[in-house]
Amino acid sequence: SQTIHQWPATLVQPVGSPLSLECTVEGTSNPNLYWYRQAAGRGLQLLFYSVGIGQISSEVPQNLSASRPQDRQFILSSKKLLLSDSGFYLCAWSAPDRSYTEAFFGQGTRLTVV
Amino acid sequence: GENVEQHPSTLSVQEGDSAVIKCTYSDSASNYFPWYKQELGKRPQLIIDIRSNVGEKKDQRIAVTLNKTAKHFSLHITETQPEDSAVYFCAASKEGAQKLVFGQGTRLTINP
Numbered sequence: 459s460q461t462i463h464q465w466p467a468t469l470v471q472p473v474g475s476p477l478s479l480e481c482t483v484e485g486t487s488n489p490n491l492y493w494y495r496q497a498a499g500r501g502l503q504l505l506f507y508s509v510g511i512g513q514i515s516s517e518v519p520q521n522l523s524a525s526r527p528q529d530r531q532f533i534l535s536s537k538k539l540l541l542s543d544s545g546f547y548l549c550a551w552s553a554p555d556r557s558y559t560e561a562f563f564g565q566g567t568r569l570t571v572v
Numbered sequence: 573g574e575n576v577e578q579h580p581s582t583l584s585v586q587e588g589d590s591a592v593i594k595c596t597y598s599d600s601a602s603n604y605f606p607w608y609k610q611e612l613g614k615r616p617q618l619i620i621d622i623r624s625n626v627g628e629k630k631d632q633r634i635a636v637t638l639n640k641t642a643k644h645f646s647l648h649i650t651e652t653q654p655e656d657s658a659v660y661f662c663a664a665s666k667e668g669a670q671k672l673v674f675g676q677g678t679r680l681t682i683n684p
Contacts, residue, residue: 490670501578501676502616502661509670548615552670559665559672560606563615 460485464564477536481549489551491532496546574599578675595662602664
C-alpha cells in the first residue's frame with residue numbers, strides 16, 4: 459500500500475533563516491506531488507505541484523521554492539523565511555494515471571516563524 | 573483557472589440535526605468533486621467524491637449532490653454526531669489538470 463511521510467511535524471524558525479521540508483512517498487511510481495499551505499483559519503492553498511522529476515509548477519508567487527530530486531521525493535525550501543510564511547504545510551500525492559485527482563495528504567508540518 | 577467558493581465558513585448545528593455545506597465552481601470543464609474532512613491538527617482525508625456523470629451520491633449519513641448547469645455541489649450530513657465536528661473542504665478538478673483546487677473550508681461544530 460502507499461504511504462506518505464512528511465517531516466518535521468513542527469518547526470520554529472527565526473525570520474531570515476532558511477527552510478527545508480521534506481516529503482517522500484512509498485508504494486507508487488511517478489506520483490503527482492503537491493505542496494499546500496493552510497494559514498490559520500484559512501483554506502488549502504496550492505503552492506507547487508510536480509508531475510515528474512525536475513518538473514515543478516508554481517501556483518502563487520512567493521518566498522518559497524520546491525524541488526523534486528527523485529521520483530518520490532518532494533522538497534519545499536526557502537532561503538530567508540518571512541513572518542508571513544508561518545502556517546500548516548501539507549504534502550500530498552495523487553496517482554498519475556487516473557482521470558481524476560484524489561489527493562492523499564501527509565501529516566503536515568506546523569511552521570512558526572518568529 | 574478554476575475558482576472554488578465554499579459557504580458557510582462556519583456552521584453550528586445541534587446533534588441529530590442535518591448540516592449542509594455548499595460550493596460553487598467556475599470552470600465548466602471540471603468533472604471531479606471530492607470532499608475532505610480535517611479534524612483538529614490532523615491531515616485532510618477524503619470522505620466522499622462525485623463525478624460529473626452523476627447527480628447524487630450517498631454513503632450512510634453523508635451525501636453529495638451536483639448541479640452541473642448551475643456549477644454547484646453540496647455536502648449533506650444527516651443525524652449529525654459530535655465526531656462530525658471538523659473542517660470540511662470541497663474541491664474541484666478536471667481530467668488532465670493533475671491538481672485539485674480547494675474551497676476555503678467550513679468549520680462545522682456539532683453541539684450536544
